[in-house]
Amino acid sequence: MTTTSTSATTTAAAAAASLIELRNATRWYGNVVAVNDISMTLGPGVTGLLGPNGAGKSTLLHMMSGFLEPSRGTVTIGGAAPWRNVEVFRTVGLVPERDSVYAFLTAREFVTASAKLHKLPNPRAAAERALDMVELAEAADRPIETYSKGMRQRAKVAAALVHDPRVLLLDEPFNGMDPRQRLHMMDLLSGLGQAGRVILFSSHILEEVERLADTVQVVVAGRLAASGDYRSIRRLMTNRPHVFLVRTTDDRALARALIGTQAVQGVSLTPGGVEVHASDHGSFTRQLAAVSRDAGVGLREVIPADESLESVFAYLVGA
Structure with a gap:
């Protein structure tokens, strides 16, 4: 009985630790307001961050991952602000939209370097596991500069997954992927969401969100335009x-x-x-x-x- 209670408590604590909360989050650059007074709560599962280019999706993801500080309002993960917070960094994986890789490295070297930065006890084994997850093991010893756009995307995802994060943030992750790669990545993210991870991915393509996300946050011109169950929002779009x-x-x-x-x-x-x-x-x-x-x-x-x-x-x- 005690074991069951302890297990339930641990599970509940892990879920609470992975909760993302934004309260009136705002970010401006000089006179330009990129994100304007957004509040949302994200829990386990897959959520789509949907909006046209320039809507503020990347800024939101960078605030959640700790790369940007809100100009006003709060952003927390598990109750802690991610801005310059190393402990939060240990729980978050980020896949930026722009290529953030050293092209002369092989994928194995790149992902292993990420594992070492996270001070994992066995960086090489962690890198192998992550490369297998994104089906990049066979090409892992080729320099990244020889990769297609879709392969570079998968290398970035592997680096973000190498430390087994509870929260995974992905900015336009399907760009450049061929149909088979896209389907595999969707299956991977769906499985991680079902396993209790918090998965948030941005997209400007409605069909990507429709196939993968259960819930949606729709952002327009820096503001939250709609939020909640995908099907109810889709009915608004259809009607x-x-x-x-x-x-x-x-x-x-x-x-x-x-x-x-x-x-x-x-x-x-x-x-x-x-x-x-x-x-x-x-x-x-x-x-x-x-x-x-x-x-x-x-x-x-x-x-x-x-x-x-x-x-x-x-x-x-x-x-």
Whole structure:
């Protein structure tokens, strides 16, 4: 009974130690506000940090990892501020977006050096384990300068995992990876999250977050635009108004036919074609072919006019 109680207490303590909390975290550079008054709590599992380029994702990750101090507010991991805190560094692994490797080193040398910096008792064995995790063992003795972008990414992940951190922060980790590498990395991160690690990865690609993350933090222009369960946020994105530019053999005839169609909220003729405002992406695209056929109009091109992530996030901010 005592053993069970002790084990439960240890597990609870480990979970509490890995908790990331931001309270009104703000970071500015001169007159530029990169992160503005963000509060969030992250626990075990995989969380996606989603936002367009320049939204402040990298700044958030660097504050969490202790490389940047908040200009205002607090950032803590397990209740301790990570800024210049060596004890917190022992529990965190960071994969930066930019290549932070010495190209003349082999991957084995690079990851072993990271193990030595963490003062691990057996750096070579720890490096071998990390290289195996990212499927880089066979190429580990090649200089990193000979690697593809995807292989360099995997070397960085191995270096971040070498000390077996409870918290793993990854900035655009899938950049440059081919489809097989991407799937393997997703499986690896998913497994780590299921094992109780706190995994936070940033991305500007909606599909990456959809496949991997259970929860999402959506950042726009330095502010938190949405937070929580991925599916509920995705429904907001799906149900937002959509704008399409449709080019046809007879734009005026199609515009007349679309007026009153259930999924269409508005239609206007432009020099480039018919601009359609639809309430639902799927319903409109399914109805369009039938409506154009019945009207005797040939479809030449259907272009989503507002499908960039920036437009999705702008909608979430205003929602």
